Amino acid sequence: MYHQVKAPKRLIEVALPLDAINKAAAREKSIRHGHPSTLHLWWARRPLAVARAVIFAQMVNDPSWKWELDHPGEIPPNNIKASWAASRSRLFAIIKDLVKWENTNNDAVLEKARAEIRKSWRETCELNKDHPRAAELFNPNKLPAFHDPFAGGGALPLEAQRLGLEAYASDLNPVAVLINKAMIEFPPKFAGRPPVNPESRSSHDSWSKQWSGAQGLAEDVRQYGQWMREEAQKRIGRLYPPVEITADMAEERPDLKPLVSQRLTVIAWIWARTVKSPNPAFRHVDVPLASTFVLSSKEGKQAYVEPIVDRDSYRFIVKIGKPPARAKEGTKLGRGSFQCVLSQAPISGDYIKIEAKAGRIGTRLMAVVAEGDRRRIYVPASQEQEAIATTAKPDWRPDLPFAHNSRHLTPWAYGLDNFGDLFTPRQLVALTTFSDLIAEVRKKISRDAVASNLDDNDVGLSAGGVGARAYSEAVAVYLAFALDKVADRGSTLGRWDPTPTQSGIINTFSRPALPMTWDFAESNPLGDASGNFLGGIDLVAKAMLVSKTDAAGLACQDDAARQTLGTDKIISTDPPYYDNVPYADLSDFFYVWLRKSMRSIEPELFATIAVPKGEELVADPLRHEGKIAAENFFLDGMTNAMHRLCEQAHPSSPVTIYYAFKQSETETTEGTSSTGWETFLGAVVRSGFALTGTWPMRTELGSRMRGQESNALASSIVLVCRPRPATAESISRREFLRELNQVLPEALDEMTRGSGDDRSPVAPVDLSQAMIGPGIAVFSKYAAVLEADGTPMSVQTALRLINRFLAEDDFDHDTQFCLHWFEQYGWKEGRFGEADTLARAKGTSVDGVKQAGVLFASGGIVRLFKWGEYSADWSPAEDERLPVWEALHQLIRIFRTDGESEAGKALAAVAAKVEPTRQLAYRLYTLCERAGWAEDARAYNEIITSWSAIESAAAAAPKAQQTDLFR
Structure with a gap:
């Protein structure tokens, strides 16, 4: 209907x-x-x-x-x-x-x-x-x-x-x-209520204070979180003693003399994992696997650990000053391999795995970081500090193996294949203590809630309750979230940040993966620095205040x-990203702790031992017997899900779907294509949707950890969809092209002019993606677009025809990308996210263009190479990916350095690309002239004005020598 x-x-x-x-x-x-x-x-x-x-x-x-x-x-x-x-x-x-x-x-x-x-x-x-x-x-x-x-x-x-x-x-x-319950369901349920804790109720201004929205709820989270912290200090404070600066320490470190006899709160304990030395002479010694000895790399505040060897033993000291080059690498030799500090014998990755699986991997304290007077104090490890840590005896630990996923979860390869293995005994004691306290504090909150006139009934949150029990359970959920923050910065996968930043400890999930770490920073949950419980409470309470309580949520x-x-x-929805993030595998890290404290509150939600994985729409080859089966599972499941949305959505409004796969490529009979974008778009169309818009959005932080390490996902495409009428007809390719030629000029004019008085046009790098919207709207509103032989046109073909409208039919996908990127940035740097969006629209990928040799892409930054940066030993015959863009700029390089004759030989070597190369030179000259880029315009003008002479030289070039020209 x-x-x-x-x-x-x-x-x-x-x-x-x-x-x-x-x-x-x-x-x-x-x-x-x-x-x-x-x-x-x-x-x-x-x-x-x-x-x-x-x-x-x-x-x-x-x-x-x-x-x-x-x-x-x-x-x-x-x-x-x-x-x-x-x-x-x-x-x-x-x-x-x-x-x-x-x-x-x-x-x-x-x-x-x-x-x-x-x-x-x-x-x-x-x-x-x-x-x-x-x-x-x-x-x-x-x-x-x-x-x-x-x-x-x-x-x-x-x-x-x-x-x-x-x-x-x-x-x-x-x-x-x-x-989601904590964000949209609980705040409206208890909106406008004053806090129930006695401290807030007895405050001198409580009678006049207006508690709007979730303010009262957040205040209770703060107050009961403080009570939990105080109780934890009584129970496990002995495990987190301050570090005392002794006279002996000051003898080796003059900078510590003013602090002698002071007891400083510990920020973090810096540990290294150990294995038995592979050298038979030192087989009885556990040697450190440290990826770095640097504690602080900040200029003027540099500090590092140095191992001091004494025959068949060693100890660590802390030195102040610029670290030697070797300290930056610790005992690491290369990827997964290390060096014995006693004998310098190499320790291979395979040896470490064997030792780890045999249970012979251990830990050794390298240093302690303490809080000084507005600065960090780096103290050498002591036997006392190490001994205290080893006295911790947890009475519970998570017992859940995690997937042997070599891409996202790697500790299993080193014997750590259970979530309980990711924590030291002291970390386990702290987390279980706080978890037990959540159950205790619920009773206290419930009593206080009854005293503040909430209904004294036994109806919990999961049953829709709004009385004292339900309120105590809601507060407990937020307290459990604060505990999860402690876990995130309180596992053996957390690393010390030597820069130093405000946080100090790089959290477990600095990126969506659980990678193996060799040296790690153990936080102090009872302290005031990174990873402490009250810090987590503060973050949670502040975040609660952003919730809006004017409408109900479920x-x-x-x-x-x-x-x-x-x-x-x-x-409006944001589906999973194909195979980019294994949400279920990763979230088990938190699930094991939440289940311990939340199962009595949300029994159905936490009924299973682990997060459900079988039906999760992620293309995981481990779950589905290989890559092809995983891809089919994902596409079939996503098509079904999209079909359901198509049938269910309110008929008055379009559905919006966020697409954010990392770009990939595959070779087809029609050339290189971007499989993720085209396949997902095809699935949406097959589900019964017609697209009425595609909008590129910058939705990822370019400076995040993964973005710094690689050109990872950095943008989303918002697909705007409506159900396609059941009466939709099929049309021919010719009719499709005719309609495109009617629709796209007006859309292009609208997008390049902008709308309204502000004249805010779509940026050039976004234009191609935005233009797909009106183009694919024409394609998807029909039951099918039929080719001359009667077969349905593919999405890939439709996208190519839409791009043809932008006068790029003679250019390959890589050149189309370069052309539009150059129009926006010239030779300047741009963000990877914008390049990723443009590459998708052009049927290529940033990595692919980089492989062509025309682009720098690293650390989230992208820029085109200038002609002078191209390789002088270029060989067209051996260039497996040769876009027109590369051919033109190699031609400019050769022409400017070696003249018309050598440029002619180069042109002869790329004979099949001569005409599009000339057209590109014209187009770039015009673009540079309009933009006022005189120097760049001159390079293209010289090629254009010399084209006849270069072609003559090409005609005279001995064909037999063409493959040898650029070796």
């Missing part, structure tokens, strides 16, 4: 202020305190700015909607189009205010956006007042609810709630479900391919 609905075109199907949204998203990623992402770690969250803008534009009618409904297929006059542009400019202004971080809970800004949503909703209801299901679907006094079936970290449901919609979130992963566990929760709801 969806085809009977009169659905106004929404703003997101026509135009967006992309630049403003992307800038706000980039800024937001650097905000750590008070951001919902600090409530609990989750991987690949969407920035709130992007989620808010997308949902708003998904709900608001485009100014063109009424005219287009009344004049289907007609071209609007210019005065009408000008009126639309002015109206869009007003909506853009709302979005630009809406996405600013400081306006996250600005009621005036939010109310302006909500009013616009309500206005559009009333227009939609009026339009459909005679619909058979109008009473169900089009109540002008009640906005439709929102649903995200892949809720993950909860950014989308939270922002829907902030915009005034009831928010529903579902996910297969119980950790994600609990995060989160539950459900499979996206089978759920029914999305029926007749507005849908």
